[in-house]
Amino acid sequence: MNVESRREGENLVLITDGRVDGTNATDFQDAMKQAIQASDTAVVLDFENLTYISSAGLRVVLLVAKDLQRQGAKFAACSLSSTVKEVFVISGFDKIIPVHDTQEAAIGSFG
Amino acid sequence: MAQPFKILVVDDEPDLEPLMLQRMRRHIRAGEYDFVFAHNGIEALERLQQEDDIDMVISDINMPQMDGLTLLEQIPKVDPNIRSVIISAYGDMKNIRTAMNRGAFDFVTKPLDFDDLRITIERTVSHLVEWRDALSSRDKLVVLQNELDVASKMQQSILPTLFPAGPDYRYFASMEPARNVGGDFYDTLRLDEGRIGLAIADVSGKGVPAALFMMSSRTQLKGAAIGNHYPGAVLREVNQLLCQDNDTMMFVTLVYVVYDPASGEITFANGGHNQPLIRHTDGSSTLLPLTGGIALGVAPDIDYDQETVTLAPGEALVLYTDGVTEAMNSADEEFGLERLCEVLTATSSDDPREVNQAIFDGVRAFAGGTPQSDDITCLTLCRSRGS
Incomplete structure (x- = not known):
């Protein structure tokens, strides 16, 4: 698992690759916390290269979403692989975290 | 402050005791080290049995009654967490090898170079500190694991x-x-x-x-x-x-x-x-x-x-x-x-x-x-x- 952060104009794009499960969920959380600044107003979680996410990983995504909500930032996830998308759909988290097919669509949704 | 590190020095030469106390006086005054002495292996073992707070043994090899190599074998039976440093004649590789194989932590050579001895003691102290931390972490882990097992059983029950x-x-x-x-x-x-x-x-x-x-x-x-x-x-x-x-x-x-x-x-x-x-x-x-x-x-x-x-x-x-x-x-x-x-x-x-x-x-x-x-x-x- 690795989290790479990029700034595209006003937007912070966080690209996660590999697997996120119980063994590295804390690392995942730390990496996210480190990448996101209190001044960020729009964050995209790009999951194109995320191959697997367990419930422990989903919990971290929810925590990040909650923090961003608290600081008034817009956020969305994008480019989910079919396995990860399935996890989002079954758990119902696609109703809490906006999911888009591409990074452009996610950024576009911020208006 | 932590207790001074207690070192048992074993040598049949009576001159070593005053010399050691004199050369290490700053460490003793600073409360870092505390030295006790024995003059052969038997006496050393008796002290180890009486005083359970000895951390380290520095022992000569050739002594009457019980020599240093025999003492080395006996120390772990009293306390496996004591570390021993052996004093050997310069170039006496045979005895040094035997001592190391019997579990000595390190060795110093005669005539004693007190700067080298100081470094050896410091090294032994820091090793022991780490060793004890590891032991205590392991104990805590065992306790945690037992609690988890209980939690798991409760869950299933x-x-x-x-x-x-x-x-x-x-x-x-x-x-x-x-x-x-x-x-x-x-x-x-x-x-x-x-x-x-x-x-x-x-x-x-x-x-x-x-x-x-x-x-x-x-x-x-x-x-x-x-x-x-x-x-x-x-x-x-x-x-x-x-x-x-x-x-x-x-x-x-x-x-x-x-x-x-x-x-x-x-x-x-x-x-x-x-x-x-x-x-x-x-x-x-x-x-x-x-x-x-x-x-x-x-x-x-x-x-x-x-x-x-x-x-x-x-x-x-x-x-x-x-x-x-x-x-x-x-x-x-x-x-x-x-x-x-x-x-x-x-x-x-x-x-x-x-x-x-x-x-x-x-x-x-x-x-x-x-x-x-x-x-x-x-x-x-x-x-x-x-x-």
Whole structure:
């Protein structure tokens, strides 16, 4: 698992690759916390290269979403692989975290 | 301040004692080291037995009564955590090798170079500090592991083990816990008018937090389900309770089913859990539809929809957790839904215990030697063929 952060104009794009499960969920959380600044107003979680996410990983995504909500930032996830998308759909988290097919669509949704 | 580091010096030369005290006086005054003396191996052993706070032994090799090499062998019997440094004649490789092989931590040579001795003592001290930290971490770990084992046993002990059959239905549930304390659970409830309530759930993460959240989820579910025939309303209530003060964003995925034996109807609501399967009489299986619910504990004030389907005579309802579908083999492949359906096709039994067993056997055969990383849980309800 690795989290790479990029700034595209006003937007912070966080690209996660590999697997996120119980063994590295804390690392995942730390990496996210480190990448996101209190001044960020729009964050995209790009999951194109995320191959697997367990419930422990989903919990971290929810925590990040909650923090961003608290600081008034817009956020969305994008480019989910079919396995990860399935996890989002079954758990119902696609109703809490906006999911888009591409990074452009996610950024576009911020208006 | 910490206790001074206590060093036992063993040498038959009477000159060494005043010399050592003189050369090490600054360390002694600073409270870093405390020196005690013995003049042969026997005397040294007696001191070690009397004083259990000696950390280190510095010993000469050639001494009357008991020599240093024999003493080296005896020290671990008194206390295996004492470290020994041997004083040997310069170039006496044979004795140095013997001493090292007998467990000496280091050696210094005669004539004593006190700067070198000081470094050797410092090195021994820092090694011992690390060694003791490691020992204490290990002890703490053992305590924690024991507590986890107790938690795991408590978790399993609350799962129902009696599954009273009805005139035309039977149900059975079992869980194969992973080594870590996991968060799966199931529950079965007798509701009024002959209905039964069946639940399967999976709490996010593992370990003690998951166990605590699981206990709380199960209690809330039981409370909400008694006297309520509407699974959607039950999930709404449980979700509402779990969302209170849930800063840690733990969540539980849960399917709750109410079965009415009079009509064969299954009414269910799914809160973010794997879709249950229905095995038909021709051996094929279909997934129950998702009812659009979100995992519980995350978003308050949401409604949970429910749906109703009829379980035909001879059909089976299979609830399971992702420990089944995400079980891995050595090639990093998942067991998956397709294999689960194949297992159900292959077993025509209408005994829910046998259906469960077939699933567990199928998963075990698939995983081979790959260790189980998640709880594996199944709950099966079979409606008799003749009804």
